[in-house]
Amino acid sequence: MNINQYLDSTYLKTPEQAGISNSDTLDMVHKLTQEAIDNGIYAVMIRPDYVRSVRELLDEKKSNVVLGTVIGFPEGIYDLNEKLREAQKAISDGADELDFVVNYEAFKKGDIDKVKEEIETATSIVLREGKVVKWIIETAALTDEQIIEITQLIRDIVLEKIGEENAAKVFIKSSTGFYKTENDAPNGANEHVIKLMLENAGSLPVKASGGVRTTEEAKKMIDLGVKRIGTSSALAIVQGKEASGNY
Numbered sequence: 001m002n003i004n005q006y007l008d009s010t011y012l013k014t015p016e017q018a019g020i021s022n023s024d025t026l027d028m029v030h031k032l033t034q035e036a037i038d039n040g041i042y043a044v045m046i047r048p049d050y051v052r053s054v055r056e057l058l059d060e061k062k063s064n065v066v067l068g069t070v071i072g073f074p075e076g077i078y079d080l081n082e083k084l085r086e087a088q089k090a091i092s093d094g095a096d097e098l099d100f101v102v103n104y105e106a107f108k109k110g111d112i113d114k115v116k117e118e119i120e121t122a123t124s125i126v127l128r129e130g131k132v133v134k135w136i137i138e139t140a141a142l143t144d145e146q147i148i149e150i151t152q153l154i155r156d157i158v159l160e161k162i163g164e165e166n167a168a169k170v171f172i173k174s175s176t177g178f179y180k181t182e183n184d185a186p187n188g189a190n191e192h193v194i195k196l197m198l199e200n201a202g203s204l205p206v207k208a209s210g211g212v213r214t215t216e217e218a219k220k221m222i223d224l225g226v227k228r229i230g231t232s233s234a235l236a237i238v239q240g241k242e243a244s245g246n247y
């Protein structure tokens with residue numbers, strides 16, 4: 001098992017969240033990218049603001065590290081047009097993969113038509129551009145029943161409306177890593193929620209993200225059947241070190 005090829009190495013904090021300047025954030029993102037190049041990590045996952053610059057760096061280094069970004073991050077509540085504008089810009093800036101936060105608040109309120117529309121429309125557009133799409137469902141905000149229901153909803157839209165031949169390019173992803181739970185309870189990927197997702201995703205691949213910190217945890221996720229892991233501890237994972245999140 002080559003764990004490195006399962007990893008999306010992420011840096012998703014805004015300068016304000018990290019308490020650093022925009023240019024220091026850009027330096028962090030470039031450092032993350034160079035580490036991915038040097039360690040054969042599959043992808044880097046960064047905020048849309050930095051896509052163009054990282055594309056230039058990857059092209060300059062003739063690297064085939066995949067470039068991913070996040071859309072509607074982290075709350076998922078932007079309306080569809082705003083998400084599509086952000087996605088189109090990210091694609092024209094050079095992103096290969098787009099991780100959308102699903103409007104899980106609308107889903108929880110029962111506004112299923114709104115959620116269906118964004119999944120179907122955005123997925124079609126991203127696939128038409130030849131890119132990969134991932135839907136972040138934010139498991140920590142959902143009950144088990146809701147995790148099952150939204151996983152099945154994404155699966156059914158893809159299989160029935162988009163086409164099974166595209167299923168491998170549409171991931172269902174667990175978490176943003178930014179959701180605040182009461183008492184700082186774990187808010188990301190864990191065996192229980194990942195199993196629920198895998199059992200209900202059909203032929204769609206699952207990406208585990210949020211709180212994956214060690215090589216052992218990463219291996220566990222791969223053994224369960226995930227096809228990708230999003231983590232801000234990618235370097236520690238490939239080096240077999242304990243981490244509290246490199247970034």
Ligand SMILES: O=C[C@H](O)COP(=O)(O)O
Nearest residue numbers: 176177210211230231232
């Ligand atoms: O999409 C990936 C997540 O933001 C990673 O979360 P993490 O910082 O807990 O590893």
